[in-house]
Amino acid sequence: xxxxxxxxxxxxLAPTFAARIAGWQATHGRSHLPWQNTRDPYRVWxxxxxxxxxxxxxxxxxxxxxxxxxxxxxxxxAATEDEVFGLWSGLGYYSRARNMHRCxxxxxxxxxxxxxxxxxxxxxxxxxxRSTAAAIAAFCFxxxxxxxxxxxxxxxxxxxxxxxxxxxxxxERALWNxxxxxxxxxxxxxxxxxxxxxxxxxxxxxxxxxxxxxxxxPVSDACAALREGALERYPVKLRKLRRSSESLxxxxxxxxxxxxxxxxxxxxxIWAGLYSLPVFESRxxxxxxxxxxxxxxQDEVPFVHVLTHKDLHLHPxxxxxxxxxxxxxxxxxxxxHEWTELGLPAPVRKLLVAGG
Numbered sequence: 306x307x308x309x310x311x312x313x314x315x316x317x318l319a320p321t322f323a324a325r326i327a328g329w330q331a332t333h334g335r336s337h338l339p340w341q342n343t344r345d346p347y348r349v350w351x352x353x354x355x356x357x358x359x360x361x362x363x364x365x366x367x368x369x370x371x372x373x374x375x376x377x378x379x380x381x382x383a384a385t386e387d388e389v390f391g392l393w394s395g396l397g398y399y400s401r402a403r404n405m406h407r408c409x410x411x412x413x414x415x416x417x418x419x420x421x422x423x424x425x426x427x428x429x430x431x432x433x434x435r436s437t438a439a440a441i442a443a444f445c446f447x448x449x450x451x452x453x454x455x456x457x458x459x460x461x462x463x464x465x466x467x468x469x470x471x472x473x474x475x476x477e478r479a480l481w482n483x484x485x486x487x488x489x490x491x492x493x494x495x496x497x498x499x500x501x502x503x504x505x506x507x508x509x510x511x512x513x514x515x516x517x518x519x520x521x522x523p524v525s526d527a528c529a530a531l532r533e534g535a536l537e538r539y540p541v542k543l544r545k546l547r548r549s550s551e552s553l554x555x556x557x558x559x560x561x562x563x564x565x566x567x568x569x570x571x572x573x574x575i576w577a578g579l580y581s582l583p584v585f586e587s588r589x590x591x592x593x594x595x596x597x598x599x600x601x602x603q604d605e606v607p608f609v610h611v612l613t614h615k616d617l618h619l620h621p622x623x624x625x626x627x628x629x630x631x632x633x634x635x636x637x638x639x640x641x642h643e644w645t646e647l648g649l650p651a652p653v654r655k656l657l658v659a660g661g
């Protein structure tokens with residue numbers, strides 16, 4: 306006689322897990338954030354994009370300013386890229402802003418200005434991955450789909466003691482399947498929003514990477530990692546990003562009116578599409594590019610700017626230029642009230658602010 310297959314950890318947890326998370330969220334979860342308590346897909350999408358790799362406290366101000374400037378997806382789609390980058394400036398990871406702008410334009414062009422209602426359709430838009438699509442579909446349209454952002458991965462791998470390497474695609478697919486198994490039952494569609502928000506809240510406030518407050522967790526009694534005494538073992542991701550480094554010399558030129566020379570970066574590569582101080586591979590190349598009217602040169606303190614995959618060793622060179630002669634054919638002089646409105650890389654803004 307053939308034996309019955311053993312239930313998986315997710316299947317054993319499923320009967321009560323979603324209800325407990327949803328119940329906890331109703332009484333202890335977050336409800337004050339400006340993108341909560343709404344079914345407006347534009348606001349939910351905007352928050353989801355901004356919250357990728359950025360803390361809530363940082364996003365709050367940007368979210369409010371974006372809505373003031375671009376209250377609808379139509380107004381965002383009609384904006385210029387420079388306007389979007391200027392408002393985004395300081396949030397970093399500018400590919401998010403670029404994809405966000407393109408996404409708004411496609412929502413207008415392909416869907417007549419209305420976000421599609423299913424996660425599958427949402428994933429066809431620029432910059433919307435599986436988890437973001439699921440969050441929008443669950444929060445705004447009640448679709449029974451699982452999210453799996455960084456915080457939720459941590460919660461679920463700990464709950465299930467899921468120890469497979471998530472840098473392997475097959476293992477991540479397996480966790481997606483577990484996340485789907487744990488969703489509220491199909492006959493309780495109203496619970497999907499509360500449950501989805503509860504998972505996010507649990508990962509953001511209780512089930513932290515270090516020093517989680519397990520005593521406050523509503524499902525700690527079912528947590529396999531806690532039973533093992535090995536919370537910090539999960540999630541497992543063994544493949545490490547290869548880091549590189551690069552040295553660049555940055556020309557901080559100022560004309561006789563105190564204006565800064567800025568150039569728009571190419572559409573690809575580092576700081577793509579942003580305005581920047583001119584960048585050179587060596588100090589000699591920087592000096593060679595200077596016209597004779599720029600005659601006061603001062604090397605400033607170098608510093609390191611850390612990107613996701615690369616360390617930039619930046620060497621600013623301050624130069625005073627007489628008159629207002631153009632330094633190249635793809636830039637111009639900017640007053641302080643002008644450059645503050647531009648999309649600028651963080652180290653460039655830092656140098657400009659320091660230099661007045």
